[in-house]
Amino acid sequence: MQPTQNYDLVVIGSGAAGLAAALSFAEATAERPSPARVALLERSPESERGGATRWTGAFLRITEERKLDPDWPDHVKRVSGGLSDYDYCKTLEREVPATLKFIEEHGVELVFNEFPIAHTFDGGTARMTPPGNPKGGGAAIVSTLSAALDRHNNVDVYFETEAVRLATTDDGAVNGVVVRGNDGRLKLLGSQAVVLACGGFEGNPEMLTRYLGNQACDLPLIAPGIAYNRGDGIRMATEVGADTAGQFDMIHAEPVDRRTTSADAVLYGYIGGIFVNGKAERFFDEGKDTWDNTFELVGYEIWRHQNQEAYWIADAKTLAIPGIENALLSDVPPEQADSLSELARKLGLEPEAVEKTVAEFNAATGPGEFDHTRMDGKSTIGLVPPKSNWAVPLDTPPFIGIPLTAAICFTYGGVRTDVDARVVTPAGIPVPGLYAAGEITGLFYHEYPPATSVLRSLTFGRIAGSHAAAQLS
Known part of the structure; x- marks a missing residue:
């Protein structure tokens, strides 16, 4: 030619x-x-x-x-x-x-x-x-x-x-x-x-399946441009x-709001709350490190082990963090309710299961002051998985929550x-x-x-x- x-x-x-x-x-x-x-x-x-x-x-x-x-x-x-x-x-x-x-x-x-x-x-x-x-x-x-x-x-x-x-x-x-x-x-x-x-090969389901195995087809794209x-x-x-x-069998995935199709709707500001799966069970140490060192791990866990279904639940103490909206990148505000049972219904979770998980979490929180500006050492006691920092009881309405899925960003x-x-x-x-x-x-x-x-x-x-x-x- x-x-x-x-x-x-x-x-x-x-x-x-x-x-x-x-x-x-x-x-x-x-x-x-x-x-x-x-x-x-x-x-x-x-x-x-x-x-x-x-x-x-x-x-x-x-x-x-x-x-x-x-x-x-x-x-x-x-x-x-x-x-x-x-x-x-x-x-x-x-x-x-x-x-x-x-x-x-x-x-x-x-x-x-x-x-x-x-x-x-x-x-x-x-x-x-x-x-x-x-x-x-x-x-x-x-x-x-x-x-x-x-x-x-x-x-x-x-x-x-x-x-x-x-x-x-x-x-x-x-x-x-x-x-x-x-x-x-x-x-x-x-x-x-x-x-x-x-x-990379984010927009190629065949290559994703070849290297990542089953469930690769369940990964939505974090933005339209990577389809190419x-x-x-x-x-x-x-x-x-x-x-x-x-x-080749690892990806950068991020936890995103599944209520929206907006690009880059990532949840960064989760340290004051907890993650639960579709059974309202915690599955991750939300305080093991700062958000920048854990948000990818959360995203991967949601995709690989939680059937692409997770929820973040927090309360008024998160809302009180100055500028927290800049760490919640979705174009849809969090769901909000005056009780955990009402929030659970809005999220599509079983209210009794949510209340049980939150009660167990609250009972395990140790002493100390919540401080979002550093690794505050405020951890749970005897809880699996633990929360190693920022373990503040979820007991102050309004309660907030976001349903999450994992989106692929790059391979x-x-x-x-x-x-x-x-x-x-x-x-x-x-x-x-x-x-x-x-x-x-x-x-x-x-x-x-x-x-x-x-x-x-x-x-x-x-x-x-x-x-x-x-x-x-």
């Missing part, structure tokens, strides 16, 4: 990683006598550009000095049991300041708003340091970087276009992509380099000899890359001309220390684009 168009770089995917790669490459080559040509491919229509990035609030695990939480690389090492690529994590730490400068110079405004409950984004210690995020969330990143990219006349954006397979030279270098447009026909886009930035993440980048890369990394398993975002073989040798960035790249095992997905997508997308530009002949 002969190329119908020739480019210097083809980027597959228009989320944070893809936009950063295309824009950094376009800017790095802008002063050449003949500007390098870039193609950005996106499976979705233009109205849905941005993938998962567009829908996230995009918490950033950064300090106001524009640095990554210094504990994060070691945090990843601890929870992965040493399986994650530590050099990759340290590279992210080193490069975050440059990444934040990159997006701010293009017009993304970073804000540091107070959050109502403690987290460990600052040095691994539970505290109330305001987390960072772009004003306007991930949508602001997509719109701002897309506008900057659109100002480059040497960049072509193809919507409703699927990447089918990578083209290679006889000696194994990647030199293009076979694509299928909305006319259904195949064509070859020639290129000196390709960046895979098309997400079909695992094609992983498939195409492995077809040309790429290695994989990350835990762990993906393509293995080096610190220059180059895709590598099982021997660690870079595949010539092939890069990958974002959630297509495997990194995590066992747990995902959060608020870094957008950061690593932007950072390694930027690195991929800059490195590819430096290799141009």
Whole structure:
């Protein structure tokens, strides 16, 4: 097949990683006598550009000095049991300041708003340091970087276009992509380099079932954009000899309000309440750690062991936390009632079972003052499962509750890359001309220390684009 168009770089995917790669490459080559040509491919229509990035609030695990939480690389090492690529994590730490400068110079405004409950984004210690995020969330990143990219006349954006397979030279270098447009026909886009930035396999039920087993089909998507993440980048890369990394049978799932179809309707502010399943039985230690270190575990537990049905129950003490609404991201307010039995009926639970579970919990709560700003040590006594912190009796109306399910946010398993975002073989040798960035790249095992997905997508997308530009002949 002969190329119908020739480019210097083809980027597959228009989320944070893809936009950063295309824009950094376009800017790095802008002063050449003949500007390098870039193609950005996106499976979705233009109205849905941005993938998962567009829908996230995009918490950033950064300090106001524009640095990554210094504990994060070691945090990843601890929870992965040493399986994650530590050099990759340290590279992210080193490069975050440059990444934040990159997006701010293009017009993304970073804000540091107070959050109502403690987290460990600052040095691994539970505290109330305001987390960072772009004003306007991930949508602001997509719109701002897309506008900057659109100002480059040497960049072509193809919507409703699927990447089918990578083209290679006889000696194994990647030199293009076979694509299928909305006319259904195949064509070859020639290129000196390709960046895979098309997400994991969250939107592919077959792959989810292959790696996660039964019940994978019961996982709703946390946002519409990830429906386009079909695992094609992983498939195409492995077809040309790429290695994989990350835990393929693990996912980042989050507890979301099942009363709404709104994207990213996540429950973060649950520390003052309890979780129960469809039988009104507690199943999780809600105080084992701060919300940022447990919300993924709650989501996974709901999906894997609680038949995708759970409920959060709290009382007026949670409502009294200043700004708590900022940690309840659903567009539907919690159910509210003056009695537990009335709340149970609103949630669809058996009132007597709810009252029994809450009475047992209240009787087990120990002494001490409830303090949402730190790990307060207020725990239950003799209760299974325990509540290790914030174990305050649920005895003050109004009582509140939210019915929950688990939604998939991203998959762990993906393509293995080096610190220059180059895709590598099982021997660690870079595949010539092939890069990958974002959630297509495997990194995590066992747990995902959060608020870094957008950061690593932007950072390694930027690195991929800059490195590819430096290799141009």
